[in-house]
Amino acid sequence: MGEFKRNIAAKKQTLAFLMGLPILFVLVYFALLKLNTSNNMLKESFWAHKVSADSIYDFVAVGDSRVYRGIDPDEIEAQYLKLNGSKIKAFNFGFSSAGLEPYILEKAKDLLKHGGKRVMLIGVSPNSFIESSQKNGHLKKIESQDSKDLWIKKNIYPELSVFRRYAISDFVKYKHKEFYLEKFNLHSGFVGSSKLPYDSTAAINQYSKQLKANKIDTFGARVFLEMLQKLKSEGVRIVAIRIPSTIRMRNLEDQLTADFCNELFTKIEAQGIECIRVHDSNIHSYDASHLDEKSAKLLSVKIAELIFSK
């Protein structure tokens, strides 16, 4: 084929491409929508938002995934408004496998506005005191990203979230009618989670293995108690809570850690720090560890009532 003919063929090809692309794109987009999976671009943006939040909050919740899936700051704000008639700003500073050690607690404190309510809700779980969690790998990994990348993830990704990616495994899950939905609330740091089908034992094995393989860092627990005193002396109102999970999970944790959590709560209370306990039959965990979105909202309302109605 001569140069002229090939040029013409290339032009025709371009035309087919330009006409075919929007049609194909829309078809693929809508075909994939029914897979109903979490949006990875929003997820990355969510974490970028979290590590670059400003010091403007009156209320900050800190802890592991039970915290970021279990405490909804919007509900805290709404309940406060209902109870006191004024507004506060709340934020969820939870990270996966977060360890309650000075680094993350200082970071959480820095988010509290000077002259504000300065309330810090700490979600205590045995997992926050195992050796691997004390490194706070998730938080540090996100923080170590290039500042330019973080900026792009924070500001550009939400606009491009329609171009989210899918995996082959999403089709397999769809075929087996398995759904794990995560709603990333970029401004509040809360992930509204739900899973189908419900399996209130799903995480038992994993937690069991994790707690058997990792020791509780007792030195870390001592440092944590000292840190609470320090924060308290700096004018921060500390409230500790053990986020509800299933009874089986709670028993497993207590059994494998020699009742570590209950002992820790006794020590926290002995220091004059508030500890709250929430029991409600309407609060459910979808995998034995984490709360579904509805339960998280209910828990948040109850927490706000306990903290702010006093």
Add this chain to the structure above:
Amino acid sequence: MIFNSIPFIVFALLFFAAWPWVQKNNNAKWLWICIMSFVFYAWWDWRFMFLLLGTGSVDYFCGQQIFRSEKRKKFWLTVSMVTNIASLCFFKYSVWLIHEFNDWMNEMGLTTCYADTIHEYSLVLPIGISFYTFNSMSYAIDLYRGKAEPAKNVLHFMAFISFFPHLVAGPIIRAKEVLVQLNKSHQLNHLQIVNACKTILWGFFLKMVLADNIAIMVNAQFDAIHTTTDSLTWWYCMLGFALQIYFDFNGYSSIARGLAKLCGIHFRLNFNHPYLSGSFSEFWRRWHISLSSFFKDYVYISLGGNRKGKFRSEVNRWTTMLLSGLWHGANFTFIIWGGLHAFFLSIENLYRRYFASRIPYLTFKKYPLIVFIGVLVAWVFFRANNLDDALLVVRNMFAFNHKAKWMELISNSATIWILIGIFVELHPLYKRFINPFKHWILQGLFWALIVCLLVFFRGEEQGFIYFQF
């Protein structure tokens, strides 16, 4: 800045938006390439831009001296070589050497703390240092050998060294080929633009869809290296890695070639279906061609090649392959990888010399599978984090203990990408018989499908493997 990122898309749009106007004015063209290439490089860490400027200036100056002086040619070549190799050694090998020395001293019962004295700058590997150092060195050597003309001025030289498509991960280019092309003004026709865009898209597809999706399985396997001893799982994993690294690097090279094409510059092919090679020597003629030819031209031939007898030829081959391994990374695993390939090449050579005529039906050319298995085993050393891990994987591969279930193994998400990858690699074998995309409508739709796959089925964003070299 990496190709598979949003900043790069903005950068490329800006660069090519101005290119048609800029290239009409010769000085503006060189300046535009330099400025934008430095922005491209500085996006990662602006401080290392001065390293590129520094070594580049020395090489330019030495090049001018080599070209002008008759008597001191060798001296200036030595200055250029020492500067480049010293910067490479300082940033790439010093930390490794100090740690190895420390360990060695400790084993002898002497406590040393040299590792604590390492300057923080040498702990960071400037991105692409191995590539631009080699580009620079080829310029000085070609001038010394009288095979190239010197760059007209420092701006021309800097544009050649820093030209962003090849800057951080090759292909390694030769001054004699690229400077001449950069000197010309190119008006691309529609066909050339379409071809360039196709090359870029294909590169993105190889990297973001195939390599990045396969990488999830490979990384998970190597992260939990002690959890399985199943041989089949490890062979499957290494097949995945062989395709991952190929599509990762070939993807980068294709994007680089496509971007250069849009500027009217032709880069030579860097990969030519290497896994279809019928011999190890053929593999090295098809894999990372720009690096292989660099080592052949500037190391193997400089050492005497095969002109100084059989034994010396073997020594030269081993030296070249070991250096090639060391070039890839400061770790014994890379040296062993190079050594394994040298071993395969020597065996092949010995076989050709002494047995091929006696047993003609057993020629290597007929057994690409043997070559592929050899390459696969060598990749273990390339991928593993350390020597112990590599040996563990090799032991598991050859223990032939099969515990995993076939269905569990192949139901992995990576399998579909591996199969597509194999289909892509085998293209030369079936293209004569099956070519469903001959019609222009189907061609157009095929590329639209590639874009959709790129958007919706790209893997988790990962840097290019060869950036670390």
